[in-house]
Amino acid sequence: MEGRAHMESKNKEELIADLLALYGTELKRIAFMYVHDHALTEDILQEVFIACFNNLDHFRGESSYKTWLVKITVNKCKDSLRRWSIRNIIYKPKIDMQKLHHSSPESTYITKVEDIELVEQVMKLPMKLRDVIILFYYQECSVEEVSSILNININTVKSRLFRARKKLEESMKGGDHEWRIN
Template sequence: MENNKLENHELMESLIDEYGTDLKRLAYMYIKDHALAEDILQDVFVSCYKNINNFRMESSYKTWLVKITINKCKDTLKRWSFRNLIFKEKVSSININQTTPEHVLIENEEDILLYEQVMKLPIQFREVIILFYYEELHIEEISSLLGVKVNTVKTRLHRARQKLKEMLKGSGMHG
């Protein structure tokens, strides 16, 4: 039993090192709040630790952790208190010289504009864009993570791209 605890502890350290940054970025892109993204990340790894012995190896650890993260984000978005918060932090106030994971994606003005437009998309479109382009997951993986059909993911991705194209045209940026 003691040996199993040691193995689980080492596995957790490895998972945190390997996926922590990506999962924090994913949570931030859902929630749009740094502190909440940190809280969600902690919740994800607490859940992971509690359930590590139940992991059935039907997917990769990354896929499992991404699914936990998405579910924690969706739970947060559903909570009344979150829906009624007014965030003071604006994307335009981001300091590009920062090297936090959220800011690595943003390197110039066009990237900032694209990022702002992605964050304005409804959650069902934003999540497929995030998972497909930022997390580089395949459509089948996204389908499994979100619990929707492959064709639904394709449709949402297509509509999200259309909406982004329209939004970027309106902003003067050509897509």
């Protein structure tokens, strides 16, 4: 796992510091994908680690620390979205340097436009479908991890992924390209 025995031998403050160092960047990315606001992302991350600190004694070890922290992060993001009624985010894709060196400016532009269109369509999905897409594709969580994070059955995750892909394919067919979400 994560060297749980090693992690548990530390005091609470050391463990929180280690978890922040290990997962802080990834949790920040997840939060930003939900709220698309740097200041709000920092606030959410702070809330996540406060919740982690306050509930560390209740951590049962049924999942990894990472899964537990991602679940807390997703819940804090949803709380924030409900509180502030924020409905739009824009995903900033990771830059693949090899693609940049081997592609023309035109193809780079087209790819960027297509990425933005896809993200816009993802953000229009109902929250239940959006959650599984963000966690499965953008955060590269397994179906089992998505199930654990969202507290839903594995078959429900699979069903939501199927429905989300279908909706995305339908919504993207209106443009110049045929879209296929794998």
